Amino acid sequence: MSLRDEMTRIGQRARQASHVLGNLSTAVKNNALEAMAEALVLAAPSLKEANAADLKAAQEEGLPFAMIDRLTLSDSVLSRMAASLKEIALLPDPVGEVGRMWTRPNGLTVGKMRIPLGVIGIIYESRPDVTSDAGGLCLKAGNAVILRGGSEALHSNLAIGAVLRKVCRELGVPEDAIQVIPITSRQAVEELLQLEDYIDVIIPRGGEELIRFVTSRSKVPVIKHYKGVCHVFVDASADLEMAQNISYNAKVQRPGVCNAMETLLVHRQIAPVFLPPMAEKFKAAGVELRGCPETARILPVVKGAKEEDWSAEYLDLILAVRVVDDLNQAIHHIIRYGSSHTEAIVTQDYTNAQRFLREVPSSTVLVNASTRFSDGFQLGLGAEIGISTTKLHSFGPMGVEDLTTSKFIVYGSGQVRT
Amino acid sequence: MSLRDEMTRIGQRARQASHVLGNLSTAVKNNALEAMAEALVLAAPSLKEANAADLKAAQEEGLPFAMIDRLTLSDSVLSRMAASLKEIALLPDPVGEVGRMWTRPNGLTVGKMRIPLGVIGIIYESRPDVTSDAGGLCLKAGNAVILRGGSEALHSNLAIGAVLRKVCRELGVPEDAIQVIPITSRQAVEELLQLEDYIDVIIPRGGEELIRFVTSRSKVPVIKHYKGVCHVFVDASADLEMAQNISYNAKVQRPGVCNAMETLLVHRQIAPVFLPPMAEKFKAAGVELRGCPETARILPVVKGAKEEDWSAEYLDLILAVRVVDDLNQAIHHIIRYGSSHTEAIVTQDYTNAQRFLREVPSSTVLVNASTRFSDGFQLGLGAEIGISTTKLHSFGPMGVEDLTTSKFIVYGSGQVRT
Numbered sequence: 001m002s003l004r005d006e007m008t009r010i011g012q013r014a015r016q017a018s019h020v021l022g023n024l025s026t027a028v029k030n031n032a033l034e035a036m037a038e039a040l041v042l043a044a045p046s047l048k049e050a051n052a053a054d055l056k057a058a059q060e061e062g063l064p065f066a067m068i069d070r071l072t073l074s075d076s077v078l079s080r081m082a083a084s085l086k087e088i089a090l091l092p093d094p095v096g097e098v099g100r101m102w103t104r105p106n107g108l109t110v111g112k113m114r115i116p117l118g119v120i121g122i123i124y125e126s127r128p129d130v131t132s133d134a135g136g137l138c139l140k141a142g143n144a145v146i147l148r149g150g151s152e153a154l155h156s157n158l159a160i161g162a163v164l165r166k167v168c169r170e171l172g173v174p175e176d177a178i179q180v181i182p183i184t185s186r187q188a189v190e191e192l193l194q195l196e197d198y199i200d201v202i203i204p205r206g207g208e209e210l211i212r213f214v215t216s217r218s219k220v221p222v223i224k225h226y227k228g229v230c231h232v233f234v235d236a237s238a239d240l241e242m243a244q245n246i247s248y249n250a251k252v253q254r255p256g257v258c259n260a261m262e263t264l265l266v267h268r269q270i271a272p273v274f275l276p277p278m279a280e281k282f283k284a285a286g287v288e289l290r291g292c293p294e295t296a297r298i299l300p301v302v303k304g305a306k307e308e309d310w311s312a313e314y315l316d317l318i319l320a321v322r323v324v325d326d327l328n329q330a331i332h333h334i335i336r337y338g339s340s341h342t343e344a345i346v347t348q349d350y351t352n353a354q355r356f357l358r359e360v361p362s363s364t365v366l367v368n369a370s371t372r373f374s375d376g377f378q379l380g381l382g383a384e385i386g387i388s389t390t391k392l393h394s395f396g397p398m399g400v401e402d403l404t405t406s407k408f409i410v411y412g413s414g415q416v417r418t
Numbered sequence: 419m420s421l422r423d424e425m426t427r428i429g430q431r432a433r434q435a436s437h438v439l440g441n442l443s444t445a446v447k448n449n450a451l452e453a454m455a456e457a458l459v460l461a462a463p464s465l466k467e468a469n470a471a472d473l474k475a476a477q478e479e480g481l482p483f484a485m486i487d488r489l490t491l492s493d494s495v496l497s498r499m500a501a502s503l504k505e506i507a508l509l510p511d512p513v514g515e516v517g518r519m520w521t522r523p524n525g526l527t528v529g530k531m532r533i534p535l536g537v538i539g540i541i542y543e544s545r546p547d548v549t550s551d552a553g554g555l556c557l558k559a560g561n562a563v564i565l566r567g568g569s570e571a572l573h574s575n576l577a578i579g580a581v582l583r584k585v586c587r588e589l590g591v592p593e594d595a596i597q598v599i600p601i602t603s604r605q606a607v608e609e610l611l612q613l614e615d616y617i618d619v620i621i622p623r624g625g626e627e628l629i630r631f632v633t634s635r636s637k638v639p640v641i642k643h644y645k646g647v648c649h650v651f652v653d654a655s656a657d658l659e660m661a662q663n664i665s666y667n668a669k670v671q672r673p674g675v676c677n678a679m680e681t682l683l684v685h686r687q688i689a690p691v692f693l694p695p696m697a698e699k700f701k702a703a704g705v706e707l708r709g710c711p712e713t714a715r716i717l718p719v720v721k722g723a724k725e726e727d728w729s730a731e732y733l734d735l736i737l738a739v740r741v742v743d744d745l746n747q748a749i750h751h752i753i754r755y756g757s758s759h760t761e762a763i764v765t766q767d768y769t770n771a772q773r774f775l776r777e778v779p780s781s782t783v784l785v786n787a788s789t790r791f792s793d794g795f796q797l798g799l800g801a802e803i804g805i806s807t808t809k810l811h812s813f814g815p816m817g818v819e820d821l822t823t824s825k826f827i828v829y830g831s832g833q834v835r836t
Contacts, residue, residue: 221810242832249834369830391823393811405809412787414660416667
């Protein structure tokens with residue numbers, strides 16, 4: 001069988017399963033999710049064995065430590081995976097929800113009913129725990145999922161997939177609800193991206209290069225997460241201590257993630273009092289600052305920022321700092337250099353708070369809180385399938401509801417058009 | 419300037435305008451929409467002059483009558499365009515709406531605020547009235563629009579665009595809110611489809627070939643409308659008169675549109691009493707029937723349907739007819755051969771009505787009403803920018819709200835992540 005045929009068969013099986021999945025009761029889905037959580041814990045020995053094969057190959061190939069760390073299925077990772085499936089079972093089921101209905105002058109009663117997207121393709125790297133997290137979220141929303149992890153995690157992903165599929169078979173869920181692609185060639189991904197008749201959306205999770213590759217090749221719509229160049233703007237009226245806490249937390253608490261701050265914008269009026277103690281704190285945490293000329297005037301030791309620093313996603317203990325004249329300049333800077341991900345203002349000024357919330361066109365905008373809250377769990381979605389930095393379908397952290405769409409339902413009594 | 423540079427400039431101007439448009443008050447937008455309606459009527463002589471140039475060229479090239487008809491800017495078309503802009507002014511403004519807010523355990527108050535998509539590209543054929551309809555809808559939702567009509571309508575589109583842009587300039591709206599691309603080459607479209615940094619979504623309006631071309635080339639997300647293979651299922655318990663009225667209306671009232679019925683499914687139990695009088699009515703209206711073997715047994719004069727008839731979008735007075743065993747077989751037929759557009763059931767059975775609404779995965783599903791109601795205006799959206807037959811972002815008729823997305827807004831009081 002050719003690669004194209006093989007991928008097409010995977011797509012067809014997923015589409016077939018999706019017709020059943022869309023009509024499963026919440027009870028059947030939740031029951032399966034809870035059983036999957038238990039099955040993963042029971043299967044720990046065999047999962048670790050499969051994982052050991054991946055780890056051995058990774059070490060032989062000399063993959064970097066951070067990658068090997070993400071690849072490892074430790075007991076704590078396995079119990080987090082199980083806990084996550086149980087949490088997904090507890091979330092409300094979006095499928096079938098009708099927010100409101102309205103009646104037309106001719107008596108038709110019209111509403112929009114939430115339905116699954118259908119078939120979702122996930123392309124990801126390294127982390128085998130995505131296999132169960134994404135599988136569980138897609139199942140909860142009534143979707144079939146096709147999972148294509150990195151070659152370095154193939155044994156682990158197939159082993160996790162087998163555990164989840166066995167639970168499906170036993171509990172009245174089509175096993176093709178969850179399929180792990182066993183082929184790791186790039187050609188397999190390219191074929192996957194052609195299956196517009198069988199896949200409704202592709203969600204790539206990985207670096208910018210992966211996302212650009214998928215977007216340029218895909219006939220299937222792609223939900224994109226490019227990068228997180230997140231800003232904190234310290235306004236003239238900011239509470240100084242709050243501004244320090246938020247800036248410090250946004251940069252230092254976990255610098256390697258997409259919702260960490262990369263650029264700090266400071267109002268000219270407050271910069272002379274805010275920056276020196278802030279710089280001390282950052283210095284103590286090992287943060288390298290790169291500043292605009294005005295920043296360098298206030299903090300003479302600071303390195304000068306180059307043009308490319310303003311759009312850099314460092315994912316590291318490095319921070320660009322710019323002094324701005326006012327809120328307008330801060331918003332212009334964010335629009336020009338930002339990535340539409342997450343921005344925060346620290347202010348005591350009512351009008352500026354409201355203007356920032358309204359006018360900044362990023363997916364999460366916060367007043368007096370750390371950018372680190374831009375996360376599905378922290379915002380109350382219960383779990384996260386990814387973060388979209390483009391506006392179509394979803395913008396920002398995506399939960400179970402973002403894996404659904406809606407159709408019009410109409411109750412009539414014989415109406416025809418005249 | 420190269421074509422690429424020229425198209426890029428158009429994209430940049432649209433993006434620039436969109437930052438202003440997203441923050442315009444509802445009053446400013448409505449005022450402009452009403453002024454546009456008046457300006458179109460006042461400019462009727464010059465618009466008709468521009469249109470005459472297009473019509474002359476179309477006649478010289480021997481374009482078909484239907485195309486020339488769609489191209490003509492008559493007084494009645496112009497006043498419909500003006501009326502439509504006034505109706506758009508009366509619609510609620512979705513921008514800034516926050517449906518609900520919730521509070522997290524740490525005190526963060528979180529909500530989702532509707533915001534414009536940003537920049538919308540519309541690719542369309544023939545009809546110059548789309549220029550003002552789409553321009554008005556995009557403006558209402560705070561978006562900049564780039565319009566690329568067919569070469570046969572270029573003079574008309576540019577003239578309409580000039581009228582709308584003049585109103586923008588005079589009333590505090592950036593004139594690049596509405597841009598008509600003056601270049602009619604296919605290369606211009608291809609360049610447009612590369613502008614993922616400046617355009618948020620492309621909506622092609624035209625035949626399946628155009629949609630497939632745009633989808634295969636575009637780096638910008640595309641909202642698709644393939645075809646409408648719509649079904650009516652007459653259940654065993656249907657009221658016979660209602661079933662006849664709905665079937666007749668769905669096929670005959672306007673056969674050339676996407677929400678007209680293309681296949682009639684009839685429950686085996688009711689077929690012998692329903693089909694003969696129905697066939698008489700269709701015959702009187704000039705409808706050609708193509709039936710399954712069971713249909714041909716009941717209506718011996720009927721032509722046999724071939725396999726390709728079940729997925730045909732005739733857009734004409736032709737109807738495929740199939741007798742099915744039950745609701746399950748009807749739903750399977752719809753899933754297998756349909757286009758996910760619009761389906762109706764005629765039934766008096768409560769359970770079957772509810773099952774049909776829930777289980778049929780099409781964008782509009784109706785009980786006891788004609789498929790012809792699948793239309794933004796008829797469903798109560800106020801106006802329609804298009805119909806999506808794929809599930810991402812929007813599914814089914816799209817109104818002003820579908821030209822928006824939403825961002826998370828968060829009110830904090832100094833929260834940081836631990």
